[in-house]
Amino acid sequence: MNAVVMAGGSGTRFWPASRKDLPKQFLNITGRAPMLVETCERLSPLVPYEQMIIVLGKNHEDLAKELLSQRQIHIIAEPMARNTAPCIGLGALYAQYLGCDTAVAFLPADHFIRDQEAFLEALRIAGRVAQKGGIVTLGIVPTRPETGYGYIRRVDTHEDGKDKRVYRVSAFVEKPDFETAKEYLTDGGYFWNAGIFVATPQTILAEIRACMPGLSEGLSRLRGTIGTDDFPNALKEVYEGLESISFDYGVMEKTKGDVYVVPCDCGWSDVGSWSSLYELRSSEYDSANNLVEGEALVIDCRNSFISSRNGRVVAVLGLERCLVVDTEDSLLVADLDRAQDVRKIVEALRKSGKERLL
Amino acid sequence: MNAVVMAGGSGTRFWPASRKDLPKQFLNITGRAPMLVETCERLSPLVPYEQMIIVLGKNHEDLAKELLSQRQIHIIAEPMARNTAPCIGLGALYAQYLGCDTAVAFLPADHFIRDQEAFLEALRIAGRVAQKGGIVTLGIVPTRPETGYGYIRRVDTHEDGKDKRVYRVSAFVEKPDFETAKEYLTDGGYFWNAGIFVATPQTILAEIRACMPGLSEGLSRLRGTIGTDDFPNALKEVYEGLESISFDYGVMEKTKGDVYVVPCDCGWSDVGSWSSLYELRSSEYDSANNLVEGEALVIDCRNSFISSRNGRVVAVLGLERCLVVDTEDSLLVADLDRAQDVRKIVEALRKSGKERLL
Numbered sequence: 090m091n092a093v094v095m096a097g098g099s100g101t102r103f104w105p106a107s108r109k110d111l112p113k114q115f116l117n118i119t120g121r122a123p124m125l126v127e128t129c130e131r132l133s134p135l136v137p138y139e140q141m142i143i144v145l146g147k148n149h150e151d152l153a154k155e156l157l158s159q160r161q162i163h164i165i166a167e168p169m170a171r172n173t174a175p176c177i178g179l180g181a182l183y184a185q186y187l188g189c190d191t192a193v194a195f196l197p198a199d200h201f202i203r204d205q206e207a208f209l210e211a212l213r214i215a216g217r218v219a220q221k222g223g224i225v226t227l228g229i230v231p232t233r234p235e236t237g238y239g240y241i242r243r244v245d246t247h248e249d250g251k252d253k254r255v256y257r258v259s260a261f262v263e264k265p266d267f268e269t270a271k272e273y274l275t276d277g278g279y280f281w282n283a284g285i286f287v288a289t290p291q292t293i294l295a296e297i298r299a300c301m302p303g304l305s306e307g308l309s310r311l312r313g314t315i316g317t318d319d320f321p322n323a324l325k326e327v328y329e330g331l332e333s334i335s336f337d338y339g340v341m342e343k344t345k346g347d348v349y350v351v352p353c354d355c356g357w358s359d360v361g362s363w364s365s366l367y368e369l370r371s372s373e374y375d376s377a378n379n380l381v382e383g384e385a386l387v388i389d390c391r392n393s394f395i396s397s398r399n400g401r402v403v404a405v406l407g408l409e410r411c412l413v414v415d416t417e418d419s420l421l422v423a424d425l426d427r428a429q430d431v432r433k434i435v436e437a438l439r440k441s442g443k444e445r446l447l
Numbered sequence: 448m449n450a451v452v453m454a455g456g457s458g459t460r461f462w463p464a465s466r467k468d469l470p471k472q473f474l475n476i477t478g479r480a481p482m483l484v485e486t487c488e489r490l491s492p493l494v495p496y497e498q499m500i501i502v503l504g505k506n507h508e509d510l511a512k513e514l515l516s517q518r519q520i521h522i523i524a525e526p527m528a529r530n531t532a533p534c535i536g537l538g539a540l541y542a543q544y545l546g547c548d549t550a551v552a553f554l555p556a557d558h559f560i561r562d563q564e565a566f567l568e569a570l571r572i573a574g575r576v577a578q579k580g581g582i583v584t585l586g587i588v589p590t591r592p593e594t595g596y597g598y599i600r601r602v603d604t605h606e607d608g609k610d611k612r613v614y615r616v617s618a619f620v621e622k623p624d625f626e627t628a629k630e631y632l633t634d635g636g637y638f639w640n641a642g643i644f645v646a647t648p649q650t651i652l653a654e655i656r657a658c659m660p661g662l663s664e665g666l667s668r669l670r671g672t673i674g675t676d677d678f679p680n681a682l683k684e685v686y687e688g689l690e691s692i693s694f695d696y697g698v699m700e701k702t703k704g705d706v707y708v709v710p711c712d713c714g715w716s717d718v719g720s721w722s723s724l725y726e727l728r729s730s731e732y733d734s735a736n737n738l739v740e741g742e743a744l745v746i747d748c749r750n751s752f753i754s755s756r757n758g759r760v761v762a763v764l765g766l767e768r769c770l771v772v773d774t775e776d777s778l779l780v781a782d783l784d785r786a787q788d789v790r791k792i793v794e795a796l797r798k799s800g801k802e803r804l805l
Contacts, residue, residue: 407782424765
């Protein structure tokens, strides 16, 4: 199997730890290594490093090369961000250039997965199905009535064949309200859409040709330049003219081809905010459910997340559900339940001319 | 009138802004100057600078001289802290040495007073009474059922004479519980004990002779050395043998002499914690009752105190009754209503060998 790891995100939701130059996928926030490195290592039993392709932003190319220097991973630098549809198209094109005509897993670089074996097993099944044509998505088995994700609805009966875990997709569903999310949770036929797709390069490029002719034309112009000195300039010219659009919206919601889902219960999280990071690191809590990173003096606090990333002493007293992130040049103190609004701070800093802190 | 300003405190309740080398009386936390400077300036319409005596700790002598360099104030450095009884005795002795045989005001250097005129008027009255003998205390008219202060109970009838605002003291009362404090508030005969005394040096020294013979003997040994090169060594020898004890406990609660109280409604606060500082600076609140010092980005916060003393950007989001104090080497985040427990943090830092942060 091959893999295209999408590392182009520029998320702001982990400010002040994440910055323009150091977005979430380059941070070590969930374990022992930056998320991009963990993503590649997690795949490595199934996908040899030399069959991995990382697509990322030009300004992060050097950092990624440094982090992954011991591994023969291919890195493509996008000249500008154009969301996932161009990224997946470019990855498919590059996989073909590498001689791949089997299944490729397309997946984000900044997700957390607790159960590697369950994840790889789902990818293996998806790969076998994708080999015969169609696009296979991983459907994360929901564990709570989450309103922040899109959902995938499966049909009632599984596909014939030896893999009893494969279903056709009945619909991609927008983020639900809470009541609807509770119904999805008990229904059993709905899964979280993690944005993980498996398909052959040929299938991806054919679907793009059918659904996104503009992108398809651009990719055709690039095909002959890969591996030549012309590639960077050609990529820049093509990307400048591309629409910024997600693969979900540009292809998955429009395709008339075969679309499958493989349910996967692997302890997945998109780690979308400080509070979701706090939740998934519950094994590290102290006796009062505080998560403490770095040097901190914690007195009479509960259910709080204290991150001292600056070597300074952080003293916290009498807090509940509080988030404290101390970095060299910035400090965030927030209600942990308002963590999704950290972007408001980033916006306000941008508006007040404090780009240097972003 | 003369004055003895007691600046020997080493309070820890304003950590991390206050430090061993920079206790509260040297901090500018309530206005435009360090509290010691404000205290001297506040007195200056009544007491010429050259009739003020500051008693402080040896390690703060240079700092005080620098802060007050333009003024001819006398400074006595105590070789070690021995609480207020030795401090007041030493101040009285020094005032005598300066030729003073009229009333002296003995008062702490780290109190806040909103209404200077009301305060000075009370001191003037106290001075006139003290001239005739006895010790006169200022009694702060209570404005809330405060359980953190000792109280002074007056007798029912005021003294004859032209000052209708002078009463004999009936009792000094320990810190009350909340119910009792509410009764004191409505009674009208109880005042907060601010630790401000007015008396002639002769009266003070006579009372010490009667109530604290050990201290009196020590002071006698010092009398001849003031103004000579022997004074620092003599002071050290005497202080080493002195008991550490407050003037309230050592003299006021034991004396058989005349004790008076002059009620004073002057917007007084001992500024005993970050939360009391927050309360008394209410004129600086933003529209959501936040008090913000320095550069801070405040989003959806209420009733909070944010102090950025480090030039760094502090971003706060969704907080209520929260205290954030950011300094160069330490950060405090606390429930504002737990501000009195900041000393717990100081204790914990001391125990864990982090003296450098104190």
